Amino acid sequence: xxxxxxxxxxxEGTKAGDAIVVRYGDVNAYQLMLVxxxxxxxxxxxxxxxxxxFGPNPVLEHVVLTHSDADHASGLRTVLHEIKVNNLxxxxxxxxxxxxxxxxxxxxxxxDGLRQKIKAEYDIVSEIFDLAQAADCKIHYPFAGFxxxxxxxxSPDRKxxxxxxxxxxxxxxxxxxxxxxxxxxxxxxxxxxxxxxxTRAAIQKWTTENWGNERLKDGGITSPSNESSVVLYxxxxxxxxxxxxxxxxxxxxxxxxxxxxxxxxHHIKWNKQRPDLKEDxxxxxxxxxxxxxxxxxxxxxxF
Numbered sequence: 001x002x003x004x005x006x007x008x009x010x011x012e013g014t015k016a017g018d019a020i021v022v023r024y025g026d027v028n029a030y031q032l033m034l035v036x037x038x039x040x041x042x043x044x045x046x047x048x049x050x051x052x053x054f055g056p057n058p059v060l061e062h063v064v065l066t067h068s069d070a071d072h073a074s075g076l077r078t079v080l081h082e083i084k085v086n087n088l089x090x091x092x093x094x095x096x097x098x099x100x101x102x103x104x105x106x107x108x109x110x111x112d113g114l115r116q117k118i119k120a121e122y123d124i125v126s127e128i129f130d131l132a133q134a135a136d137c138k139i140h141y142p143f144a145g146f147x148x149x150x151x152x153x154x155s156p157d158r159k160x161x162x163x164x165x166x167x168x169x170x171x172x173x174x175x176x177x178x179x180x181x182x183x184x185x186x187x188x189x190x191x192x193x194x195x196x197x198x199t200r201a202a203i204q205k206w207t208t209e210n211w212g213n214e215r216l217k218d219g220g221i222t223s224p225s226n227e228s229s230v231v232l233y234x235x236x237x238x239x240x241x242x243x244x245x246x247x248x249x250x251x252x253x254x255x256x257x258x259x260x261x262x263x264x265x266h267h268i269k270w271n272k273q274r275p276d277l278k279e280d281x282x283x284x285x286x287x288x289x290x291x292x293x294x295x296x297x298x299x300x301x302x303f
Contacts, residue, residue: 008046009045063087069226091142092125094115102175102178103163104175154254154256168224186224227247
């Protein structure tokens with residue numbers, strides 16, 4: 001199968017985000033997929049780009065929200081307003097919270113109370129969800145093992161997400177001991193944590209990253225929300241593609257672990273000489289980067 005991936009320009013300066021347009025299939029029989037929608041303005045740019053390149057009435061077979069952060073979600077509101085979407089893949093925190101109710105510190109939460117509390121905090125995701133329902137768009141949870149078009153989801157699995165959700169900055173206080181006992185404690189997100197992470201990301205931008213210098217390092221800290229990012233793997237004529245959202249070393253390690261059981265790892269050029277999975281994973285990311293280097297296009301799509 002052929003595949004073309006376009007990384008849309010998102011934000012300016014320190015205002016980063018993600019929006020990726022994927023066209024897959026054959027020249028005369030292709031489908032379109034969007035991974036994340038960037039900021040609000042990005043949504044307008046995505047709509048204009050799709051109509052310019054694929055005609056006045058393009059159809060998105062799949063739209064994926066890798067995680068609930070605003071710099072990935074905001075633009076999807078405009079996309080759902082203006083473009084027909086057949087399938088929307090996203091985690092809905094307030095609906096999935098029931099599965100994690102025992103992992104919140106306050107055991108008095110009722111199902112409805114917890115749902116309402118969390119939904120009020122995720123206004124952008126809530127609007128996206130409502131728009132999709134109004135448009136009769138099919139809504140799916142993107143957990144490991146499911147296929148989205150030509151991609152296989154490697155992470156997160158439903159169990160991991162259950163432990164991550166109470167650690168998000170917009171959810172009530174978690175039961176630290178219960179989560180730590182499952183070896184899933186990453187740390188409760190706070191506004192100050194997010195500011196530190198944003199500052200670290202800005203500093204990293206001053207550090208040159210190229211195909212031989214990967215900034216993903218063992219021991220790096222990534223927020224639980226980012227670690228819940230959907231990680232997608234696809235194998236195409238031109239090679240393998242790994243789309244990782246904002247996943248850090250934990251999310252990517254879970255993806256690597258899941259690759260075996262999901263029948264993916266044998267497709268990947270894995271460095272079997274490395275006993276350290278995390279180092280091996282960083283090596284894999286570099287390999288995938290080399291493969292997609294010649295695929296990303298900022299111009300007109302062409303197979």
